[in-house]
Amino acid sequence: MAAGGFCKLPNGRVVVALNLPRPAAVDGSVRVLVHAQNRARALTRLRNLGLRAVYLRGNGAPPTPDEITAVLHHPDGLIWRTAPDNGVDTPPDLVQELWHPIRSLLRRPAASA
Template identity: 85%
Template sequence: MAAGGFCRLPNGRVVVALNLPRPAADGTGCVRVLVHAQNRARALTRLRNLGLRAVYLRGNAAPPTPDEITAVLHHPDGLIWRTEPDSGVLAPEPVTELWRPIRSLLRRPTAQA
């Protein structure tokens, strides 16, 4: 379903990275989600408990980079995301978008009158 991977830290905990379709009304774009947890199963359970039910980690094709690991370790929730750059670009530009807490991704848009 989605590319992803994990990295085991020296203390035995893991950082899991997943590329997922954006859970929005238009369904366009992908997001990169990082989770810091005791093990891979608990990382996926954290996402499933937030409503991302069909999340699986198969293989280790896209493990988190050292910069991503640092970002998730310094976040108090240990669960962050940002939009994924287009994969069709030949020479991708460096990502300048900041990491955001998962609450902002899952927040329902409010109806405007």
């Protein structure tokens, strides 16, 4: 696990942020945000989607306030975008890409005939 962290909200719920390798053996990584009742449920939500080897160790890269706002305003409470991979610790809020629903990350490419 490269980087990840969590933030406990005033209502007791949490937002978990994880940098994960992009599925389907594509180069790069993605930043995934999950809004859930607690950390264990957040990780369970990801595991239920097929991301089996997901663990949160430490709190080295917690979600920024902008990331928290983004995931709280998404109906699914589960979003992603490409993580910066330039060898420099770029703050996630400086990334210009918009957030995507998790289903677009896990969608399998169409088979060609």
